[in-house]
Amino acid sequence: MSGQVQGQIRGWCPGALRPMMSGDGLVLRIRPHAGRLLPEQVLALADLAETHGNGLIDLGSRAHLQLRGVTEAALPALHQALISLDLLDFSAEAEARRNILTTPLHRAGDETLTLVEGLEEALRDAPVLPAKFGFAVDTGAAAILGGASADLRIERAAQGLILRAEGMDRGEPVTQDTAIPRLIEVLHWFLAQGAATRMARLAARPPLNATELPMTGPALVPGRTAAGLCLALPFGQIGAAKLRALAVAPLRLTPWRSVIVEGITRAPVTGLIEDPHDPLLRVAACTGAPGCLSAEAPVRGLARSLAPLVPAGALLHVSGCGKGCAHPRPARLTLTARQGRFDLIEDGTASASPALRGLSPDDLPAILRGRLDPSL
Ligand code: SF4
Known part of the structure; x- marks a missing residue:
């Protein structure tokens, strides 16, 4: 190969x-x-x-x-x-199709691993799918992957499992045996709609008898x-x-x-984040320079130094260019590198229109303090 x-x-x-x-x-x-x-x-x-x-x-x-x-x-x-x-x-096509996100909180004896295995098997012979088209098997005690991208989801609901399409609030009740065949039916329906790349972008509603809400739980944070x-x-x-x-x-x-x-309760190595309140969890930063060819400045050292300024609940995204790989969605503040300096974007993505342009890294702590806490 x-x-x-x-x-x-x-x-x-x-x-x-x-x-x-x-x-x-x-x-x-x-x-x-x-x-x-x-x-x-x-x-x-x-x-x-x-x-x-x-x-x-x-x-x-x-x-x-x-x-x-x-x-x-x-x-x-x-x-x-x-x-x-x-x-x-x-x-490579099979690898791209096997874009399945699995809940990390599956439990012994639940349906999760059986469903993932069945979905992998079914996708082996599926047609080529659009890039980024993905699946989620979110069948732990609660569905926790709602914030992650997926086009078709098998989720935990109050009375069992549901199959839900992205863009719909509710899903169709399914069982461990019917979930994969129904998902494949809906997948073929999606492909028959033409050139759409993602489920949520379709004008037509997927053919699901969507009656049940997922039973959702909070996203996972570091710790036990x-x-x-x-x-x-x-x-x-x-x-x-x-x-x-x-x-x-x-x-x-x-x-x-x-x-x-x-199964463990104590970290076997230092340097990883175990505290859900660690400031490093409030910053996102891509590879940046020199690791990425597109980067216009180094970003991770800057993000690390600015992390203590970011209050709980906010996110600072430092991006090596407008592509915004580390956090494709809007963040409270985004710093996008431009020729060694930084543009500041408020409540937008790395490619959004900046509020301030051409900032020096040395000036950023004072500027961020003002933007993140206007009382200062
Ligand atoms: S955001 Fe730009 S600089 Fe950062 S990893 Fe992606 S392409 Fe590279």
């Missing part, structure tokens, strides 16, 4: 079989089944990141991993290793959970040595750039 490098295509979502070129080499995206990794897979990935990459691993908003700094010459060996770890699909200890990765990135230290139990990856280490 050979890799197809998509170095020049902006907006391409990298996969393991379609890596994307970045400032620090190729980025390989890996989608663990049901967002779960066994300790031996974790150890092997840490080794692969050091041997074939730059030792840095990203955790993305689809609960996927990315190995960074990979060379093209390393792809055959990497792909072979990923096959032996059951972490590679048979084609029923499944184990949840640890957030600063800026969604971890080094191979720290990743290796987490291999004391299976890991569940979350779309909040955190992992649950199953």
Whole structure:
């Protein structure tokens, strides 16, 4: 299996079989089944990141991993290793279709892992889907993935399971046996509508007998959970040595750039975020310079230094360019790099019209204090 490098295509979502070129080499995206990794897979990935990459691993908003700094010459060996770890699909199209977000709070004996397995099986023969079209299996004690992007969702409701399409408040009651066949029917209906790329953009309503609301729960925060200890990765990135230290139990990856280490109550390594009030959780920052070819300034050091100024409940997004990879949605304040300086955007995305332009990093603390707390 050979890799197809998509170095020049902006907006391409990298996969393991379609890596994307970045400032620090190729980025390989890996989608663990049901967002779960066994300790031996974790150890092997840490080794692969050091041997074939730059030792840095990203955790993305689809609960996927990315190995960074990979060379093209390393792809055959990497792909072979990923096959032996059951972490590679048979084609780039199959890899793209298997865009399934799984609740990290699934419980022993619930339907979640069976549904994910069934959905993966059904998607193997599905037609090619639009880029970014995705699914969520959100069937823990409550549905917690509502804030994450997905076009079709199987969710927990008060009286069982529902199938819900993005853009609809309610879903159709389904069972463990009927959920996947119904989802595939609705998927084919979507594809028959023509050129739409996402479910929520369709003018027509999906053919669902949507009577039930999902039973929703809060998004996951770092700390103890029923499944184990949840640890957030600063800026969604971890080094191979720290990743290796987490291999004391299976890991569940979350779309909040955190992992649950199953069954433990004490962190096996320092440097990860265990406190839900940690200021670093109030900032988002992409790779920035020098790791990304599009970046117009370094961003993570700046975000780290500004984090203590951000009050609880607010979010500061520091973006290396207008693409806004780290937080595609609006944030209370966004700093977008432009030729080494920063534009300030209020309540918008990284590409929105700025309130202030061309700010020096040295001036930012005072400006942010004023904007985040007008009494100062
Ligand atoms: S937002 Fe950041 S990571 Fe995304 S393309 Fe721009 S500089 Fe690169």
